[in-house]
Amino acid sequence: MNVFRLTGDLSHLAAIIILLLKIWKSRSCAGISGKSQILFAIVFTTRYLDLLTSFISLYNTSMKLIYVGCAYATVYLIYVKFRATYDGNHDSFRVEFLIVPVGGLAVLINHSFAPLEILWTFSIYLESVAILPQLFMISKTGEAETITTHYLFCLGLYRALYLFNWVWRFYFEGFFDMIAIVAGLVQTVLYCDFFYLYVTKVLKGKKLSLPA
């Protein structure tokens, strides 16, 4: 554990809580891609199956349970409780175009051809692109609520902090995981355009809206 890893995890946690609270308090999931949230629920489920097979630490176990629990709670709020507010027409990204290639890649490029390991690899690859339906939705509607941009910023920042964590671990522990590093780089790059808009617009008090 180092400072980048810890702040990365906390940033991830903050993102998840911000989204849950936003939906809960406003009683609405307008502007939120349910498809991205389903993908994140799949990501956590396939990655954290190791809860059943290996214990790493109390921190590790509790964070995993919180992440996976919150992911399902978010999906429940969007598709069941506040379904009437879900903007399905604008959430039109075709997720099979992500899941199928990512599944194929996980079978082809992994650390070990074992079921749990392939599912872990699948989750790493899928996480790197899971935000695309949300970004697609924003580009389609041309705007995002400010609280939604805070969510996206925390979510993007988390993987960027993990990149520093991996540099740290390589330097001080000789540890590296090429699959996680490459996927983490891809994931972070996908947020760059959004980061730019967040800094130049949202942090200056303006709403995030894209030119028509």
Added chain:
Amino acid sequence: ADEAGPHDEL
């Protein structure tokens, strides 16, 4: 090390 799990990161 670049090898299969257990994975200690989230």
